[in-house]
Amino acid sequence: MNSIRFGKFFGISLELHYTFILLIVFMTVLIALIETRNFFSYMLLLVFLFASVFIHELCHSIVSVFLGIRVEKIILLPIGGISVAKEMPKKALHEFLISIAGPLFNFAIVLGISIIVVVFPEIPFPSREQILSVKDFSNAVLNYPLFALLYVNLMLGAFNLFVPALPLDGGRVLRSILSSLIGFNRATHISTKISLFFVIILGLIGYAIGNIILIIIAVFVFLGATGEDKIVIMKESLQGIKITHLINKKPFFLNSNITVKNAFEKFQEKNKLSALMEKQGKIFLLELDLLHELKKEKWSKIKAIKIAKALPVIQINLTADKAMEKLIKENTEVLPVFSGKKFIGVIEEKELLKRIELNKFK
Numbered sequence: 001m002n003s004i005r006f007g008k009f010f011g012i013s014l015e016l017h018y019t020f021i022l023l024i025v026f027m028t029v030l031i032a033l034i035e036t037r038n039f040f041s042y043m044l045l046l047v048f049l050f051a052s053v054f055i056h057e058l059c060h061s062i063v064s065v066f067l068g069i070r071v072e073k074i075i076l077l078p079i080g081g082i083s084v085a086k087e088m089p090k091k092a093l094h095e096f097l098i099s100i101a102g103p104l105f106n107f108a109i110v111l112g113i114s115i116i117v118v119v120f121p122e123i124p125f126p127s128r129e130q131i132l133s134v135k136d137f138s139n140a141v142l143n144y145p146l147f148a149l150l151y152v153n154l155m156l157g158a159f160n161l162f163v164p165a166l167p168l169d170g171g172r173v174l175r176s177i178l179s180s181l182i183g184f185n186r187a188t189h190i191s192t193k194i195s196l197f198f199v200i201i202l203g204l205i206g207y208a209i210g211n212i213i214l215i216i217i218a219v220f221v222f223l224g225a226t227g228e229d230k231i232v233i234m235k236e237s238l239q240g241i242k243i244t245h246l247i248n249k250k251p252f253f254l255n256s257n258i259t260v261k262n263a264f265e266k267f268q269e270k271n272k273l274s275a276l277m278e279k280q281g282k283i284f285l286l287e288l289d290l291l292h293e294l295k296k297e298k299w300s301k302i303k304a305i306k307i308a309k310a311l312p313v314i315q316i317n318l319t320a321d322k323a324m325e326k327l328i329k330e331n332t333e334v335l336p337v338f339s340g341k342k343f344i345g346v347i348e349e350k351e352l353l354k355r356i357e358l359n360k361f362k
């Protein structure tokens, strides 16, 4: 378990990654040691930062859910929040709306605070001179909570929206606009090239001003941008290919009545890490990892089918790229293939990857 769940909202699981918790502990100790005088101001700044990051992420997810795209969870990591969606938005407009929702929340906070301080001049707020002065700026942030909240949200919104690099929001907005003009695949290729350019810029700026956080973000952007492009390249390579020849027609099946203990013995005997099971026309996948989640004393009492997971099925007329998309979306390595209601075999991720390798030399 890598993260702790602390709530649920719109069916979205809200989680803190353990590295994030470590970071909070580390920062608190560090601030307590070297910034004793401003301890509470710094802690408040941290709370503002993480709360804003979190609600920013939540806004993306809520828009996703409203557009019919399931979001599994939001995890807070030291570098920010990430939403784990079950699928990618298919329409360019959907990606656009989901991407701008986060930064728009940040800008709404900035606007809201600006209005409040104009309408209620008695609320403590730094003067224009203080904000514009290099020397007094950090004091303004530390001494005026409302200004701190405004500053944090302005930075978050601007950084996310105005750096046009995938997987940051700005990159997604750019991709969605390109996508509506030239199609998703080409838009992703171009956006990835633009992202790599900005990775270099961010990295160089980070290095020049000695900002380690910028360098970490550059690495994160690099990994995210190339990751999405890889999926598109994979799907392009498989486009139009029939899955008929890639089907494993004799996958390893276990009887659906056996216990977890017997299933494990079969795994050992046949040197397998997973097996399929069939019950009432449904195909289930039993994996070694699922066995380990169960205490060993219970292995002889529980039927393996109880812990196996039901697999969604695909039809034999599906093309290989669509099969790959489904494998990624369902986060599984194998999918049962049917012809109407008749089970034909399974399509495995490793077979598709082999085909991609072979296609490179076409």
Ligand code: ZN
Binding pocket: 056, 057, 060, 102, 103, 160, 169
């Ligand atoms: Zn965002």
